[in-house]
Amino acid sequence: MENINWSELGFGYMKTNGNVRCEYHDGSWGKLEWHTDEYIQMHMAATCLHYGQEAFEGLKAFRGKDNKIRIFRLDENAKRLDSSCDGICMPKLPEGMFKEAVIEVVKKNVEFVPPYESGAALYIRPVLFGYTPQIGVNPAKDYLFIIFVSPVGPYFKGGFSTNPYVITRKYDRSAPLGTGIYKVGGNYAASLRAHEEAHKAGYSSEFYLDAKEKRYIDECGAANFFGIKDNTYVTPKSTSILPSITNKSLMQLAEDLGLKVERRPIPEEELSTFEEAGACGTAAVISPISRLDDLDNNKSYIFSKDGKPGPWSTKLYQKLRAIQYGDEPDTHNWVTIL
Numbered sequence: 001m002e003n004i005n006w007s008e009l010g011f012g013y014m015k016t017n018g019n020v021r022c023e024y025h026d027g028s029w030g031k032l033e034w035h036t037d038e039y040i041q042m043h044m045a046a047t048c049l050h051y052g053q054e055a056f057e058g059l060k061a062f063r064g065k066d067n068k069i070r071i072f073r074l075d076e077n078a079k080r081l082d083s084s085c086d087g088i089c090m091p092k093l094p095e096g097m098f099k100e101a102v103i104e105v106v107k108k109n110v111e112f113v114p115p116y117e118s119g120a121a122l123y124i125r126p127v128l129f130g131y132t133p134q135i136g137v138n139p140a141k142d143y144l145f146i147i148f149v150s151p152v153g154p155y156f157k158g159g160f161s162t163n164p165y166v167i168t169r170k171y172d173r174s175a176p177l178g179t180g181i182y183k184v185g186g187n188y189a190a191s192l193r194a195h196e197e198a199h200k201a202g203y204s205s206e207f208y209l210d211a212k213e214k215r216y217i218d219e220c221g222a223a224n225f226f227g228i229k230d231n232t233y234v235t236p237k238s239t240s241i242l243p244s245i246t247n248k249s250l251m252q253l254a255e256d257l258g259l260k261v262e263r264r265p266i267p268e269e270e271l272s273t274f275e276e277a278g279a280c281g282t283a284a285v286i287s288p289i290s291r292l293d294d295l296d297n298n299k300s301y302i303f304s305k306d307g308k309p310g311p312w313s314t315k316l317y318q319k320l321r322a323i324q325y326g327d328e329p330d331t332h333n334w335v336t337i338l
């Protein structure tokens with residue numbers, strides 16, 4: 001391993017010591033295997049390539065001041081992968097295997113977990129897909145589960161800050177009864193174009209309304225939305241939103257901090273009543289929204305007048321980070337210490 005410049009890390013792939021894999025054949029999962037090869041050999045007719053039978057996860061491990069390594073909400077990610085597997089007809093992993101695989105891949109790549117001071121973390125990427133060679137549209141018979149890791153830099157290089165977003169009515173990420181609630185690659189393919197256009201226009205990301213009526217808030221690109229007003233944390237309830245584990249954690253912390261928490265449909269007009277708003281997910285924890293433009297209606301919702309994150313967003317962000325890095329007690333048992 002060469003010397004890594006921890007402060008220069010972005011969100012990219014870096015080769016590490018290796019990855020953990022497990023294969024599914026003849027109706028059952030095999031044993032976990034350690035591989036140093038970064039490549040997989042796959043038949044060109046593999047189902048995942050043609051019909052998108054693939055799901056993934058994303059979680060992080062953090063090195064504390066005490067030098068201990070903490071993995072955040074391992075069990076929740078395991079449950080969500082189960083749900084994604086169910087959603088696109090893939091076999092679930094045996095009970096406990098996800099956790100075992102994550103712990104093994106982190107342990108064997110322990111020198112890639114960035115130092116506490118860097119504000120960086122080890123990103124853990126589990127992926128599960130069908131790869132039986134077949135042309136017919138059917139669930140595969142053979143599956144591969146792989147977990148690899150890569151050190152990633154702090155999301156906010158210049159400090160916790162706000163970004164502008166833009167509402168898109170031209171594209172939907174997912175349908176009301178579609179696969180939006182599963183963490184599958186197909187949803188991302190469906191969002192690339194909207195994301196490119198938003199990015200080119202100078203926005204951090206696109207912002208989706210519900211696909212059916214275009215009346216309610218859905219997601220901020222690949223992150224959940226929350227707004228804050230009247231001492232209340234409000235986040236959308238919708239059948240096309242990916243259940244974010246960060247959002248789930250923030251709802252709990254908001255309650256701990258004395259805020260009310262509401263999970264319900266949020267009509268677009270309500271945006272003008274929020275004092276603060278943010279996008280949340282594993283990558284950034286919270287990415288506060290400075291302003292949300294609705295270009296079709298010549299409207300702009302402003303959530304930060306001075307460009308700085310609001311007080312509740314800042315508090316929630318600091319609280320969650322403190323638990324992840326072990327600076328504050330893990331009162332909800334969210335962290336697995338290696």
Ligand SMILES: *Cc1c(COP(=O)(O)O)cnc(C)c1O
Nearest residue numbers: 222223224242244245246281282
């Ligand atoms: C992964 C993901 C999120 C964030 O989920 P976390 O568990 O908080 O990382 C939000 N929206 C989409 C579409 C996602 O894929």
